[in-house]
Amino acid sequence: MKRLALFLLFFCFFHAGSCEEIVVCPDCPISTLASAVELAVDGDDIFIKEGIYEVSELVIEKAISIHGEAGTILDGNGLTILYIHHDSVSVHHIQLQNVATNYVEDRAALKCNDSDYLSIHNLVIRHVFFGIMIEKSKYGLVEHCDIQGDANEQNYLESANGNAIHLWYCEEMTIQFNTVMSHRDGIYFEFVKGSLITSNHSEGNMRYGLHFMFSHDNTYVRNRFEKNGAGVAVMYSSNVTMIENLFINNWGGSAYGLLLKDITDSELDGNVFKNNTIAISADNTGRIVMHNNRFERNGYAMRIMGNCNDNVITANDFVQNSFDITTNARTNYNDFNGNYWEEYTGYDLDRDGVGDIPFRPVKLFTYITAQAPAAIILMRSTFIDLLNLAEKVTPVLTPESLIDNNPQMQPVNDNAELSF
């Protein structure tokens, strides 16, 4: 932000006198955005007054700022509205709408390419295929945008719905305070590096609330991911930092709070997972530190596959989950230590807050169902309860080393009411 402001100040200073405001309104001498853009030079500011303007495939190749006021609407009439193809372009306080689904090209309300120092904020985007699509750009900012699509469970077709915020080959971007709803993916990153994603609200997207692949060194802080078809998917990336995010109500046959696939050297700290079918599903992940997270009322708190290793799971709270940990392997190379497990029934004679006998979070039944999925039909049957009890006393099948040697007697974290 600061960097950008400085830059703009610097820019205007060198173009002293030419830093003009061009006003567009239906009755003004300049009544279309296209003619305003044509007139403008670098550093100009185009102000679009209230009204509905049909703007299709307008190319911006100047470092200008375009903004509107309440009631300023750019209607794409089915086509992409703005193509930005220049550094230092700013678009804000405008409503963009009506970009139709197209199976040949990815149409978006705002399509940016090779545009560094973008500043996109306070946009309202409705009825579009893709929302904001940014490619090969650096140092950009997207904030306070409200993007709501038309996808719902009845009409959803994966190819007919696009992503709300879509980034491809970008670096050092900041995505914050946005609301993204009812699209395919809420926020989609592919080959994005060193970016900060914070305080966004992603809800009711058909596929993933947040979806990224091959995107290293990114930080996700205080985002809310709610009721997304399949939760959040994080794949093929390393150095991912996720702090204090809320994953809530991602419930369904193939829904996850957070799906980790091929993730390494990352950190999950202080997140809250509530009411998800599977809060975290980890597949081929390594060297991840998960600490101070809260898992509450999930179907499975954590599904950790046999190909995961060297992950450290410590100081988390596991409360009221149907199953805490499930795995498909009999060996375990991850470290579970010092977590609070509500299911723990051990005692603490020396009153140091740590249970005196270790806790095994994998129940025999979860282990069996990982091998024989149809057996899930026996869930909560008396026989299974007896079997779990027997296994608890003398473990035979469940991973010997998947054990918490320092189970906490009280919840570790105070983030139970994390909300934003």
Next chain:
Amino acid sequence: MITLNSVSKSFRKNEVLKDICFTIDEGKVISLLGPNGSGKSTLIKCILNLVRPSGGEILINGFSSVDVEARNLISYMPQVAHFAENINAERLLKLIGDLRGVHPDPAKLVEYFQLGDHMKKPLGELSGGTRQKVSAVIAFLFESPIIILDEPTVGLDPVSRVKFKQLVLEEKARGKTIFFTSHIMSDVEEVADEIAFLLEGRIVFSGQASTLLQDTGMPTLERAIAAFLNTNQIA
């Protein structure tokens, strides 16, 4: 009239009744005697169709014992009267009345056995003797031509026993056929016209008690039976 035509019954290999031919004439009181395990209960249950004979047939006033109609002609008083816990005798009488399709007024019998308040108490709270009396009321209430009693006087106090026997004689006088088992010989001597003696599944004697006394030369029925058993065992 009850006619048994070569009735036999075996439970698995155990032959309990062996080819029994026997007639109980109308208007008579007949007592079925025999030691424990001689098949008395089985014989009664055969007549009531609780037990199906393995061979032969039983006719009750011309109806086969298998016929539902046959049981309309019979009233039965079982040995133990443990019918229900939490329901009173009045309700039980109503049930039996509903099943038989008639609802005679039990007041006379209730008074006769001095059951009064007991009729409204749950059956489970009644003493064995009182329940026996209730059972007797059921047996005599419905004016069935045939009344079958299984050890009817066991558990009754002396006064009630006398009353009970009195009632049997009265009913006989009204033309009822009464068939009962008993181990109490004095009762048998008092009320029975004829006795039938069952031993190891066969009727070994049937006829008037006086005949048995004469045959054995004994003064009492009890002794006569003991003597009879002795000679039969030797034979």
Next chain:
Amino acid sequence: MKATLNIFKFVFIDNLKSIWAVTYMLFFALSSFGLIYFTGSFTRSVVSLMNIVILIVPLVSTMMTTMYYYNKTDFLHLLLSQPVKRSHAFLGIYLGIAVTHSLAVLVGLLIGIVFTLDQTQSISVLISLIICGVALSLVFSSIAFFLSVAISDKLRGIGMALIIWLLMAVVYDGLMLLYFVVFAEYPIEEHAIVLSMLNPIDMGRIFIMLKLDVASLMGYSGAVFSKFFGSTTGMLISAATIISWIVLPLLAMVWKGDRRDF
């Protein structure tokens, strides 16, 4: 059939007034109230309640039916010596027992539920729970009644009834699990459906579980299960199976009762 109705009324009132029926009813009232009121999580309390229903209802129905039958042989003799068809008499006694059990479960759960209405998140789950409890009462009274009629020895009869309960409540699921593990490589979801439908206790459990929306937890298999049990065909087949579990033992009981000696 008028005889059946009369006998039913008599046995029903006799049972209804017994201390056992009242205790049984109070048990359900207290456990449902207690679990919903004190557990905090609605889903958790329903799951606990479900475990009680699928375990206790079959056991108590079985035991109370056999006990009643064997303790009331005099009454049975009295009834059968009346001009009544055996099948009508038996049916009347069965209904008297089974309706008492069902009613105890129904009223007990209803009391618990009514007093915790403000904590209820889904009334339909609780209704399913009641339906399950009533159906299991009818089924296990029916099975136990058949066993009582078929086996004349009291101890053997009660023992057999206990064994059947143990088989259906516990052992059956163990065998099912064994089957799933052995054939884990194959798509056996349909087999799982068929196998669980053969056991009314399993059906009751699945019926409630699917209502609790844990189907999502069950992954692909769960989707298959909920699709089947949620479809009209599935529901009709389930209902038909439960009804056969009530009717078939009764038919067997009538057949056996007509032939045996008392």
